Amino acid sequence: MTRFVVRRLLGAVPLVIGVSMIIFGILQAMPGGPLAVYLDNPYITGRDIALIKHQLGLDQPLYVQYARWFGAYALGHWGISYSSGVPVARLIFGRLPATLLLMGTSFLLAMLFALTTGVYSAVRQHTAFDYAATVFSFLGISMPVFWFGLMLQLLVAVHLGWLPVAGFGTGGWLTVGQHLVLPSIVLAMFTAGRWSRFTRAGVLEVLRQDYIRTARAKGLAERRVVFRHALRNSLIPVVTVVALDLAGLLSGAVVTETVFAWPGMGSLLIQSISNVDYPTLLAILMLSSFAIILSNLLADVLYSLLDPRIVYR
Amino acid sequence: MSVRAAALPRRSSLLLDAWRRFERDRLAAAGAVVLLVLAIGAAAAPLFTRYAPNQVDLAGLDVAPSAVHWFGTDDLGRDAFSRALYAGRVSLSIGVGAAAVSAIVGTAVGACAGYYGGVVDSVLMRATDVVLSIPPLPLVIVLSAIVKPSPQILILIIAGIGWMGTARLVRGAFLSIRETEYVEAARAAGCSSARIILRHALPNSLAPIIVAATLAVGNAIITESVLSFLGVGIQPPTASWGNMLQNAESTMTTKPWLSVFPGVFILLSVLGVNALGDGLRDALDVRMKE
Numbered sequence: 001m002t003r004f005v006v007r008r009l010l011g012a013v014p015l016v017i018g019v020s021m022i023i024f025g026i027l028q029a030m031p032g033g034p035l036a037v038y039l040d041n042p043y044i045t046g047r048d049i050a051l052i053k054h055q056l057g058l059d060q061p062l063y064v065q066y067a068r069w070f071g072a073y074a075l076g077h078w079g080i081s082y083s084s085g086v087p088v089a090r091l092i093f094g095r096l097p098a099t100l101l102l103m104g105t106s107f108l109l110a111m112l113f114a115l116t117t118g119v120y121s122a123v124r125q126h127t128a129f130d131y132a133a134t135v136f137s138f139l140g141i142s143m144p145v146f147w148f149g150l151m152l153q154l155l156v157a158v159h160l161g162w163l164p165v166a167g168f169g170t171g172g173w174l175t176v177g178q179h180l181v182l183p184s185i186v187l188a189m190f191t192a193g194r195w196s197r198f199t200r201a202g203v204l205e206v207l208r209q210d211y212i213r214t215a216r217a218k219g220l221a222e223r224r225v226v227f228r229h230a231l232r233n234s235l236i237p238v239v240t241v242v243a244l245d246l247a248g249l250l251s252g253a254v255v256t257e258t259v260f261a262w263p264g265m266g267s268l269l270i271q272s273i274s275n276v277d278y279p280t281l282l283a284i285l286m287l288s289s290f291a292i293i294l295s296n297l298l299a300d301v302l303y304s305l306l307d308p309r310i311v312y313r
Numbered sequence: 314m315s316v317r318a319a320a321l322p323r324r325s326s327l328l329l330d331a332w333r334r335f336e337r338d339r340l341a342a343a344g345a346v347v348l349l350v351l352a353i354g355a356a357a358a359p360l361f362t363r364y365a366p367n368q369v370d371l372a373g374l375d376v377a378p379s380a381v382h383w384f385g386t387d388d389l390g391r392d393a394f395s396r397a398l399y400a401g402r403v404s405l406s407i408g409v410g411a412a413a414v415s416a417i418v419g420t421a422v423g424a425c426a427g428y429y430g431g432v433v434d435s436v437l438m439r440a441t442d443v444v445l446s447i448p449p450l451p452l453v454i455v456l457s458a459i460v461k462p463s464p465q466i467l468i469l470i471i472a473g474i475g476w477m478g479t480a481r482l483v484r485g486a487f488l489s490i491r492e493t494e495y496v497e498a499a500r501a502a503g504c505s506s507a508r509i510i511l512r513h514a515l516p517n518s519l520a521p522i523i524v525a526a527t528l529a530v531g532n533a534i535i536t537e538s539v540l541s542f543l544g545v546g547i548q549p550p551t552a553s554w555g556n557m558l559q560n561a562e563s564t565m566t567t568k569p570w571l572s573v574f575p576g577v578f579i580l581l582s583v584l585g586v587n588a589l590g591d592g593l594r595d596a597l598d599v600r601m602k603e
Contacts, residue, residue: 018443026452030459142583144535146542147576148559150565158566251450255539268545269451273458281455288448296446 001304008300012293019289020073024066027278073286079279083272088283091264098168099264103253105180106187111242113192122207122234123226133196135306136264140193149186149259156182166261183260190252191245198241202234210232236306243299247292334596341592347526347585351578354400364392366399367550378570385570387560397574400552407468407553408534414472415533417524419479424510427487438484441477449474453536457545467546471536476554480527488520520597527590531583538579554579565592 035052038044053059057068072079078088117133124130157165163182169175206212207230215225250266257266265284272280335341354361363381364370370390378385384393426437455482458471490496491514499509541555542562549556554575561571 011465014439015442015446018439019446021445026455027461138587142580142587144538144576144579144583146539147572147579150558150562150572154565154569154572186444191349237347247445247448250448254450254454255543258543269454273454273545285447285451285455288451289446292448293446 004304005301007225008297012297015293016290017070020070020286020295021066023282023285023289024069027282028062030276030278034260036103080285081272081277081280081308083275083277083280088279089234091268091280092283095265095268098262099257099266101176102187102257102262102264103249105184105201107249109184109188110190110192110195113188114195114238118196118238119203119226119231120201121196123222127202133200137196140189141197143189144214145190146255146259147227148189149183149256152182152186153259156204166259168203168261168263179260179262183256183262185187186259187249187256190256191242191249194245195197195238195242198235198238202237203230206230206234232306236303239302240299243295243302246295250288250292331596335592338592338595340588341596344585344588344592347581348589351401351582351585351591352405354398355405358395358398358402362392362395362398364395366396366552367391368395371441376565377568384574385568387557387571388564393557393571393574396552396557397554397578400554400557400575401578401582403464403547403551403553404537404555404579407464407471407537407547408530408582408586410468411471411475411528411533411537412529413468414468415475415529416479416522418472419476419525420483420515421481421523422476423480423485424487424515427484427508428491428510428514430488430491435483437480441480444474445477450536450539451510453540454543457540457561461548462546464547467537468539471533471540474536475529475563479522479529482521482525483518486521490514490517522591524594524597527586527593531586531590534579534583534586 013313035049038049038052050059057065060068076089076181078092079089080086081088084091117137121130121133132215153165157163164175164179167179203226205304212214212225212230215229220229253264254269256262257264258270259268265288268280269284271277272284358366368391370386370392371391372388374390375388376386376390384397386392421440422437426434453470453474456473457467460466460470464468487510496509496513500560504513537546537553537554538558540602541553542559544559546554547553547556549560557575558572561568561575565572
């Protein structure tokens with residue numbers, strides 16, 4: 001097991017390097033290059049630009065720049081934000097809690113929905129509940145997240161006035177909680193339908209197995225058969241799907257945060273794009289890619305832990 | 314992944330069986346009808362609209378939906394119904410185009426990886442893993458912000474984050490197909506690799522590719538609408554469902570109709586595509602891992 005984890009960790013190294021090269025390449029291709037902010041400034045002459053380029057090492061070959069950038073990056077020097085003058089690391093870690101709060105809450109909501117409806121649909125296949133859950137999941141999968149957010153704002157916040165329209169809210173947990181409700185529902189909608197379908201499929205698959213028939217034949221209560229015997233095995237594929245969906249969840253968070261003016265990494269990304277703030281963009285893309293690589297690794301390890309039939313060497 | 318239907322003796326019977334199953338699938342039929350209506354509405358937009366999509370009417374700004382303006386008018390007095398239909402041309406064709414491109418790229422990558430194996434396989438699959446490790450939406454947002462895309466470029470950008478699933482799917486199919494007797498026979502008969510891939514292996518892995526490509530249309534439509542909503546996709550005055558929503562967002566409380574209809578069109582088209590894709594999956598009897 002340890003060898004398997006170590007090998008997977010080593011396998012992730014080329015991934016990290018590949019991702020960083022792509023991201024570095026993309027940002028090199030941006031119009032104006034890394035010094036775009038200075039190009040529009042009438043007080044900065046061509047000579048100044050050349051001087052800054054030399055000072056920052058931007059006149060060196062690309063591979064030298066990349067190597068130095070990657071080295072500094074690994075050591076935690078993420079540069080200074082162009083638009084705010086604050087170190088990027090501080091900027092990002094200032095925004096991280098809001099994103100984690102949003103993603104965590106919607107993760108729990110989606111999981112709760114997926115497990116209850118998924119299991120119940122499978123156990124009561126072809127009932128009205130099953131069809132209703134199917135329709136709802138189908139809607140969730142097909143729903144454009146940002147538009148769902150807009151409609152909730154319109155209906156719940158503006159029309160009914162039950163909850164705040166947008167923002168984070170200052171002044172204690174209660175206000176933050178009130179501001180959290182709508183965006184976390186929107187983000188949960190994004191994955192809840194998919195996860196519910198996977199749970200349903202997983203449970204249905206397992207309920208057909210011989211050992212379930214044996215458990216029933218022993219005279220066990222259906223409740224015990226479902227929760228003790230079937231559920232654990234049917235959740236194995238769900239774990240993988242959930243871990244692999246982190247990339248999607250991150251994407252959903254960008255949109256949700258923008259719609260609800262939620263002060264997290266997603267809205268920071270959009271701001272950085274309009275401010276042409278390269279260091280911040282780089283750091284956000286790098287950090288989120290890194291999170292995805294880690295979660296995929298976690299999915300692999302969890303999978304092997306949960307399913308003893310899989311032997312890793 | 315297993316393609317059980319591929320084991321049937323004749324190709325025509327595969328398609329015939331699939332068609333019989335598909336015919337009975339009412340949800341898929343409903344999806345197809347919805348898509349067809351939207352596509353006809355978009356393609357033949359001039360027949361259904363009284364106003365040009367970019368026709369400004371300063372005497373009739375922000376009119377609520379009525380018999381004259383079915384979806385109302387926007388802040389420039391443009392007819393929202395007409396814009397929504399014309400926007401369908403942009404949004405639907407980008408959806409279909411991006412799905413087609415990503416299917417082609419994914420199939421090419423997966424076919425090479427699965428057929429040649431070895432180093433080719435390792436390199437291509439590591440590249441696939443790398444692209445899969447970057448969060449897709451932030452990536453396309455950054456790319457679109459750099460290049461200020463035309464619709465054609467937007468198709469390429471959206472396809473750039475959508476081909477990996479198909480690549481893995483096709484690779485898996487090819488890995489098993491290349492061990493079969495008929496491929497060995499073809500090789501013994503002196504067929505070139507290209508001919509084996511295109512004439513023998515590809516037709517036998519077509520079913521999952523078709524299903525994946527269909528479902529990809531929905532994702533591409535949503536991605537386009539998100540990009541346009543964030544202002545880095547289709548640029549005004551050309552209407553797309555996403556940038557209509559961007560335009561409507563600031564005045565949402567006073568003119569809710571502007572933000573309702575484009576979203577309904579997006580939802581309907583994605584629902585239609587997904588229903589169709591699910592129906593195709595059942596009809597073609599494809600079991601998909603992703």
